[in-house]
Amino acid sequence: MARQASKSSLLFSGSDWDFKTLSRAFDAIEALAVEELHLDTYPVQMEIISSQQMLDAYSSVGMPLMYRHWSFGKHFLHQDLLYRKGGRGLAYELVINSNPCIVYLMEENTMALQALVTAHAALGHNHFFKNNQLFKQWTDAGAILSYLDFAKGYIVRCEERHGLAAVEAVLDSAHALMDQGVFRYHRPPRLSSERQREGLRERLEYEERTYNDLWRTLPPSQQGANDKGPDPERKKSLNLPEENLLYFLEKNSQVLKPWQREIVRIVRVIAQYFYPQRQTQVMNEGCATFVHYTLMNMLFDRGQISEGAMLEILRNHSNVIFQPAFDDPRFSGINPYALGLDMMQDIQRISTKPTAEDRDWFPDIAGHGNWREILLDAWADHRDESFIRQYLSPALIRKWRFFVLGDTADQPHCQVTSIHDERGYDKIRAALANSYDLGAKRPDIQVVDVDLLGDRHLRLQHKVNHGILLEDTSRDATLRHIRRLWGYDVSLAAVDAETGATLHERSTSQIAE
Amino acid sequence: MPIFIDRRLNPKDKSLGNRQRFLRRAREELKRSIRDQIRTGRIADVDAEHAVPMPETGTAEPSFNNAWNSGKRQHILPGNKHFSPGDLIPKPGGGAGASSPGNTASEDDFRFVLSREEVLDLFFEDLELPDMVKLNLKEILAFKPRRAGFAATGSPTNINVGRTMRNSHGRRIALRRPKQEELDAILREIATFEEVPSSAATRQRIAALREELDRLERRRRRIAYVDPVDIRFNRFDPRPVPNANAVMFCLMDVSGSMGEREKDLAKRFFVLLHLFLKRRYDRIEIVFIRHTHLAQEVDEETFFYNTQSGGTVVSTALEEMHRIIDERYPVHEWNIYAAQASDGDNFAGDSERCIALLNDKLMRLCQYFAYVEIIDEREAHIFGTTENGTSLWRAYSAIDERWPNFQMSRIATPADIYPVFRQLFGRQPASLKRA
Numbered sequence: 001m002a003r004q005a006s007k008s009s010l011l012f013s014g015s016d017w018d019f020k021t022l023s024r025a026f027d028a029i030e031a032l033a034v035e036e037l038h039l040d041t042y043p044v045q046m047e048i049i050s051s052q053q054m055l056d057a058y059s060s061v062g063m064p065l066m067y068r069h070w071s072f073g074k075h076f077l078h079q080d081l082l083y084r085k086g087g088r089g090l091a092y093e094l095v096i097n098s099n100p101c102i103v104y105l106m107e108e109n110t111m112a113l114q115a116l117v118t119a120h121a122a123l124g125h126n127h128f129f130k131n132n133q134l135f136k137q138w139t140d141a142g143a144i145l146s147y148l149d150f151a152k153g154y155i156v157r158c159e160e161r162h163g164l165a166a167v168e169a170v171l172d173s174a175h176a177l178m179d180q181g182v183f184r185y186h187r188p189p190r191l192s193s194e195r196q197r198e199g200l201r202e203r204l205e206y207e208e209r210t211y212n213d214l215w216r217t218l219p220p221s222q223q224g225a226n227d228k229g230p231d232p233e234r235k236k237s238l239n240l241p242e243e244n245l246l247y248f249l250e251k252n253s254q255v256l257k258p259w260q261r262e263i264v265r266i267v268r269v270i271a272q273y274f275y276p277q278r279q280t281q282v283m284n285e286g287c288a289t290f291v292h293y294t295l296m297n298m299l300f301d302r303g304q305i306s307e308g309a310m311l312e313i314l315r316n317h318s319n320v321i322f323q324p325a326f327d328d329p330r331f332s333g334i335n336p337y338a339l340g341l342d343m344m345q346d347i348q349r350i351s352t353k354p355t356a357e358d359r360d361w362f363p364d365i366a367g368h369g370n371w372r373e374i375l376l377d378a379w380a381d382h383r384d385e386s387f388i389r390q391y392l393s394p395a396l397i398r399k400w401r402f403f404v405l406g407d408t409a410d411q412p413h414c415q416v417t418s419i420h421d422e423r424g425y426d427k428i429r430a431a432l433a434n435s436y437d438l439g440a441k442r443p444d445i446q447v448v449d450v451d452l453l454g455d456r457h458l459r460l461q462h463k464v465n466h467g468i469l470l471e472d473t474s475r476d477a478t479l480r481h482i483r484r485l486w487g488y489d490v491s492l493a494a495v496d497a498e499t500g501a502t503l504h505e506r507s508t509s510q511i512a513e
Numbered sequence: 514m515p516i517f518i519d520r521r522l523n524p525k526d527k528s529l530g531n532r533q534r535f536l537r538r539a540r541e542e543l544k545r546s547i548r549d550q551i552r553t554g555r556i557a558d559v560d561a562e563h564a565v566p567m568p569e570t571g572t573a574e575p576s577f578n579n580a581w582n583s584g585k586r587q588h589i590l591p592g593n594k595h596f597s598p599g600d601l602i603p604k605p606g607g608g609a610g611a612s613s614p615g616n617t618a619s620e621d622d623f624r625f626v627l628s629r630e631e632v633l634d635l636f637f638e639d640l641e642l643p644d645m646v647k648l649n650l651k652e653i654l655a656f657k658p659r660r661a662g663f664a665a666t667g668s669p670t671n672i673n674v675g676r677t678m679r680n681s682h683g684r685r686i687a688l689r690r691p692k693q694e695e696l697d698a699i700l701r702e703i704a705t706f707e708e709v710p711s712s713a714a715t716r717q718r719i720a721a722l723r724e725e726l727d728r729l730e731r732r733r734r735r736i737a738y739v740d741p742v743d744i745r746f747n748r749f750d751p752r753p754v755p756n757a758n759a760v761m762f763c764l765m766d767v768s769g770s771m772g773e774r775e776k777d778l779a780k781r782f783f784v785l786l787h788l789f790l791k792r793r794y795d796r797i798e799i800v801f802i803r804h805t806h807l808a809q810e811v812d813e814e815t816f817f818y819n820t821q822s823g824g825t826v827v828s829t830a831l832e833e834m835h836r837i838i839d840e841r842y843p844v845h846e847w848n849i850y851a852a853q854a855s856d857g858d859n860f861a862g863d864s865e866r867c868i869a870l871l872n873d874k875l876m877r878l879c880q881y882f883a884y885v886e887i888i889d890e891r892e893a894h895i896f897g898t899t900e901n902g903t904s905l906w907r908a909y910s911a912i913d914e915r916w917p918n919f920q921m922s923r924i925a926t927p928a929d930i931y932p933v934f935r936q937l938f939g940r941q942p943a944s945l946k947r948a
Contacts, residue, residue, distance in 0.1 A: 019517050026515050044515035053520060056527040071574055073535030074567075076528045077625040100516065107521055122515065168534070176576050325592020334591065403593040405602070408585045413601040419593055432589045443577045462577075468584030470577055477575035 015110035124288030134276035174267035181246030255487030286340015384436035542568035667746025676745035779854035804830035857903025864908035
């Protein structure tokens with residue numbers, strides 16, 4: 001009798017899935033997530049795709065809609081090769097930060113995997129997208145799909161009007177600056193709505209219609225050349241220094257045509273959209289992994305998942321969170337799934353079963369008891385860097401056996417500076433947090449000066465931290481791209497962040513085309 | 514309850530456009546690497562997929578990157594087993610950090626596979642069937658009438674009634690041709706006046722009306738309802754229809770004098786030719802003729818893969834070709850091309866017959882005739898560029914001088930095939946020079 005009851009309470013049996021089972025599993029998992037973890041999610045749209053379509057989605061930066069560009073074709077070839085060689089399995093799912101939240105499920109997945117993926121993506125990632133501060137402030141989940149639709153259509157129309165090569169050239173240059181095309185510290189302007197875009201297009205068309213080439217032939221005003229305003233005023237009027245190179249070029253370049261400006265803007269908006277994702281890898285994956293692990297175990301405890309299915313789920317789970325040591329040939333950096341899950345489970349442990357050390361380090365949360373609340377707050381407020389700085393515990397540092405290696409370029413040796421001991425905890429925590437700080441990791445390059453009335457020479461500054469310079473070939477190539485968008489000479493000065501001394505300067509006039 | 518969408522049946526290859534853009538961008542480099550691969554001896558493999566290295570130029574995606582050989586940085590690594598603070602670890606290799614990404618291979622360093630179609634496309638770029646276009650335009654034989662507006666002259670069967678009546682209507686309005694209704698109205702008025710008892714006034718009135726009626730009728734007769742100037746005809750323009758029917762004759766010597774090597778080289782040449790033709794022209798027929806001392810038409814499979822033994826009489830193949838042209842490919846409907854491969858051996862005295870056949874008959878019929886002679890590698894040094902050689906070569910030299918649409922070339926090694934092929938079928942046949 002009891003056996004009968006437990007059998008009927010199973011969400012699914014066997015490995016085949018159909019839409020009815022998927023739907024029943026989703027409802028059960030969602031109910032549990034809301035009830036037990038207090039998750040708050042966007043409505044979900046699940047799309048079943050084949051492996052080929054998954055590869056397609058990979059190569060267009062994971063978006064369902066994307067404009068066409070050769071670099072996506074190149075990435076596709078690379079992903080395809082890795083997949084075919086078996087070097088890398090495909091993700092079981094792909095999730096898009098949009099409202100409704102789109103989750104792609106692979107058709108090859110078994111039902112157990114589909115349940116795992118539902119908990120992971122449709123609830124874990126979904127909750128994170130909806131509640132994390134960075135996503136809330138910096139991306140507009142409701143507008144992104146319609147914006148991409150607009151972008152794709154706009155670029156197709158540009159290709160028809162101006163030719164593939166011309167559009168490709170602008171995209172190439174804009175892509176080179178994607179890393180420098182985001183606002184790191186102040187909020188980006190909202191994605192414009194349909195109507196505003198319509199208005200913008202009309203304005204551009206009006207400008208094109210009324211364009212008069214004669215104005216270009218007017219002699220330059222003598223007055224303007226003479227009363228060259230003092231530097232500070234000029235910089236102020238252009239809002240300099242400016243860290244968002246794409247934004248600066250889009251607004252101030254003298255050579256870009258209206259449609260080119262719009263393309264630069266499209267690339268910038270997309271770069272901005274992905275910026276929060278890059279800052280929250282550990283948290284995002286950790287949150288999703290924690291959610292799926294917790295929910296699956298709960299379902300198993302309630303007898304809603306069979307032992308066989310649970311075994312399969314656990315096997316996949318442990319593959320995902322596999323973390324080889326640094327000297328293992330399989331080591332390729334720290335696995336964000338593993339680190340995220342460990343930290344979140346550690347928070348759970350600290351709040352329920354704290355040790356004396358935990359009480360010392362985390363007086364706020366040790367023994368607090370309500371780990372759900374602490375995690376919900378952490379998921380909402382933090383990015384990787386601040387999360388690690390706040391919550392990485394000595395116990396976890398010992399478990400992972402972290403150590404810090406100091407690497408100075410001109411020395412033949414690396415030096416171990418800290419290990420997992422009393423003196424090292426703080427330093428390891430700070431070093432690990434810093435390594436997730438995109439702002440500090442990325443080269444800091446800003447527009448510092450340009451004389452729009454004079455030779456229009458665009459001056460960029462690279463603040464050199466810890467003596468880390470730029471790689472020469474790619475720097476020159478990127479400068480060429482900036483010159484193409486700017487239309488006049490561009491120079492990049494490397495300035496030491498501490499001493500303020502100029503280390504060297506590179507101008508496009510020195511670089512052969 | 515989530516929304517489910519089944520996307521599995523959606524069109525695949527969503528990124529095909531991106532792939533095409535990428536291949537176009539890397540075209541030159543891909544072309545070079547495919548030609549290098551094929552030059553190294555596997556011509557029959559052209560018709561397959563090829564793995565090519567990622568091109569270096571044109572596909573880089575630069576951005577500002579930190580140089581891995583400068584400055585001070587920290588690596589945080591898991592899995593410490595025996596290190597203590599202060600331990601020194603020698604850097605591996607070029608001085609980068611223990612696990613820095615600088616050591617890993619760049620993402621661009623890989624090979625990828627081009628499909629058969631893409632390979633052929635790259636491989637046969639710039640090649641054209643000689644004189645095809647030019648002769649088509651010169652020898653337009655078929656015309657097809659096409660509607661082209663209206664004309665004032667033409668045959669009665671082509672009268673355009675609609676146009677004609679429109680003109681007629683306009684003219685009648687412009688010249689104010691009296692309408693039937695006006696005449697009827699006057700007649701009715703006369704009738705009413707005639708019914709009442711006549712008086713001087715009514716008689717006068719009737720006379721005036723009759724006069725008016727008479728005037729109108731005269732006018733009606735003068736202004737025709739449909740005048741010859743109204744008539745319009747449908748105009749037809751004869752448009753030339755390009756006569757793109759083409760037939761390619763492949764002639765090969767399969768006699769005993771052709772060793773395995775020679776046959777192999779000849780076959781490779783024809784395989785290439787065959788692929789090229791199949792690729793470039795949708796409507797082309799290919800006739801395979803092999804000969805020993807007897808010639809016979811065979812199918813593709815037999816031509817390439819079956820062997821036979823016997824003597825060598827080249828003229829039999831030419832005769833067979835002539836017979837087939839007479840039978841199936843009338844010259845005014847078909848563009849005729851021929852390619853012949855042989856080791857140059859021929860039955861004594863037959864070469865003269867070949868010359869006669871070509872001069873008198875075939876060269877007049879053919880748009881283009883290519884002769885490829887397979888020679889020994891050692892002979893290549895001796896004959897290289899001279900006009901001396903086998904009996905067939907000497908015989909054909911005479912034809913070569915006389916007919917501009919005759920080309921001949923020698924092949925000694927597999928590596929020669931592709932250059933010779935390009936030379937024979939290059940885009941500007943006029944500027945070709947023989948090797």
